[in-house]
Amino acid sequence: MSEAAETATSSFIAACVEIVGAQHVLTEAHDTAPYLTDWRRRYTGAACAVLTPANAEEVAALVRTAVEHRVALVPQGGNTGLAGGATPDASGTQAVLSVKRLNRIRDVDPHNNTITVEAGVVLAEIQARAREAGRLFPLSLAAEGSCTIGGNLATNAGGTGVLRYGNTRELCLGLEVVTPQGEIWSGLRGLRKDNTGYDLRDVFIGAEGTLGIITAAVMKLHPLPAARVTALAALASPHAALHFLALAQRFAGPLLTGFELMSDFCLQLVNRHFPPMRYPFESRHAQVVLLELSDSESEEHARGLFERLMETALQDGLVEDAVVAESLAQSQAFWNLREHIPLAQAEEGLNIKHDIAVPISRIGTFIEETDAAIAGAAPGARMVTFGHLGDGNLHYNVQAPEGVDAKAFLAQYQSPINRLVYDSVHRHHGSISAEHGLGQLKVDDAAHYKSEVEVRLMRALKHALDPLNLMNPGKVVRFNP
């Protein structure tokens, strides 16, 4: 950094100290380190400071100060993002603004089925507070013990409840946002219907902090189901799983809250690295689907429904075998199988991850075509394909061939395999980032696949709201003020 730049930075830091106090402006390396590397340790940045304001007013004052000093801000929640969206660049000129201390639950309104939370509240705490009020907050994902609702909103997080309850976007009714000018927009409405102008809420959701900083939100609650029951079904192919999904939706309608696909190799990996987890069928099958019913009546009712469904599916030849959980413990064990796939994959070694979506009707064809292309390009590569089939969202991951050095494999194949997978996704009118966002990881890939018109519209929004490009620059869309 030049001397002039250093002077400018110290004057910015001094102004921040005025606003939040010295103990909330971190500048020492051992204090700032946890904020500068992303969850998957793929990116490490630098920052002139890490700011930890306590409320929206302090956030607004910090933003105004950043504007005055032309310092770029990188908002951060639980720092559990998977696309480097909350990690600053390497310049050391940016400041991280952590919302961790905005951690109050402002209101729970069971009759309105809403909860009003600040951006730094941890997801699991919202789930717990909803449950205490006899309600369900259905957003659920692996990082729920440490991710914050602000980050969930900024990345429009998905998770395991999307089939029935939608993404984070669909669970949000209102927002409070600090604009890039350092004003507070109070849009904390708890309304199911409000057609009084442009949908500002959805502009900020999923924008990864590049258009402003979300400081609080009104989130939807749902009735707490009386019972949740899971089942596993063994099938011959993803195509069969599609037909089975349609049948399950006809039988169960909105009670079907989970429909997760796992290829046989996924379960082999789980079995290899977590041997206590047994394969749930007597003989092996190409695909296993995990289904979940959330029933407002009773466990028996859900189990009865599952039994009728499985009987029909077995008779129709859609399903080769099936098992309905007999207890809560068994239901949990089925979910454990699913949740251990990424862990087993990590144990197996470095791998190439893709978080993609295609129209549900194209999933079978997408897998066939893309598997074949990868087999041609990288012989012996092992496909770890699993995910939220009911949402058209696959974690379509690639593991090095058995016995091959994973690091060497990735060095050679990561780029060409990414291109091949994304090209295939694009041909099938899909998304190269279904639930993880773009961050810095996919910002250029997204621009590559989007039309010029779309990129221009995105830049027009960015320019309209953040003309100085001080809000998380370099993420989501590249933009020169």
Next chain:
Amino acid sequence: MSEAAETATSSFIAACVEIVGAQHVLTEAHDTAPYLTDWRRRYTGAACAVLTPANAEEVAALVRTAVEHRVALVPQGGNTGLAGGATPDASGTQAVLSVKRLNRIRDVDPHNNTITVEAGVVLAEIQARAREAGRLFPLSLAAEGSCTIGGNLATNAGGTGVLRYGNTRELCLGLEVVTPQGEIWSGLRGLRKDNTGYDLRDVFIGAEGTLGIITAAVMKLHPLPAARVTALAALASPHAALHFLALAQRFAGPLLTGFELMSDFCLQLVNRHFPPMRYPFESRHAQVVLLELSDSESEEHARGLFERLMETALQDGLVEDAVVAESLAQSQAFWNLREHIPLAQAEEGLNIKHDIAVPISRIGTFIEETDAAIAGAAPGARMVTFGHLGDGNLHYNVQAPEGVDAKAFLAQYQSPINRLVYDSVHRHHGSISAEHGLGQLKVDDAAHYKSEVEVRLMRALKHALDPLNLMNPGKVVRFNP
């Protein structure tokens, strides 16, 4: 119009004729008249032409021509809007662009649960095509026989299915839009998950054609329920209805698809003007709620669920009386009661309408307080209060006192009563336009109640996308380029 203006207009019209052919550029008064007055006959405008393009390419070419000639465009669907959003101003310089001829259903994909439709397709046709494919398209409202999906999207229409399925916004996965620069944005994605940048879709939905013209959309389908059953419950107050709603949601979860409140006076009006429609209970009650269950199992299952719910609610003293429909005909008869309220109100004479929403938990208090204020301001005024209680959305209408001339009453009281109702809505953090949009009717009221920050953000969006203010100017937000 000045001579110069007239020359400019003729040159615009000549260019339009080049694009769509003379028969699709209407300029004769008897041809244009149906496009120039709104559904409720509150607004009549003028237009230099009514344009009826056949596809998105023609719409784009017309927009480019309009930009070149600086002619403002007023997009129009079925012309059934309730806020004058599709009616041009009186200047005669604007052109109406009707999407009626964009009326193809491009694709039905039952496995993806989507239907791809052009903006001019009539809502009822989408419902029918979904049903043919064994699916449900749940958007349903009074004008469904003539409104178009383009208009539903532009106004984010609500209707009777919102409790379970959401507004039009929640039913849309992707859009094709002609931008104010006359480019086509192809965002026709049929994905449940796509986090690859800003949510352009939701920017255009609900913008009433002020940010661009929607030409096609991918809409969500749902499984077709096996049965729909309705029931009526008699209650003492809106407060009781709130508690009953929570109970019904606990019993039925997502199977509860309708929860409509009707005050006793609403049903008296229906009875007075449509005598064959009988009051459904032996004695009179202050409030009646219509409930609907959409059941994936069977009619019997739904009826059993209703019976258990009503038994509990009667025991708890929440409900004073209840009747569950015994047949499809009786289910329909219950809905007919509800649907005849606006018709009966029209028969009773001119009245003041409000389409408002408040947090569901505040509905009882809102009604009490606002009723009292109106009784004070306009003694004898009769409240016609009904609507989608499950969505917090009331049609909170005011009829002149019995025997008083309605026209004179409106002349004196419409403005002060509107102010009083909107002030009360504002105090309860509600919306002055829950499902009808702003159009020209409420554009200034909305600006009055919104914060300066919000109005500025709306103007920033408008300026970013339509800097010349040629897209439906004067609607939603006032803006000077």
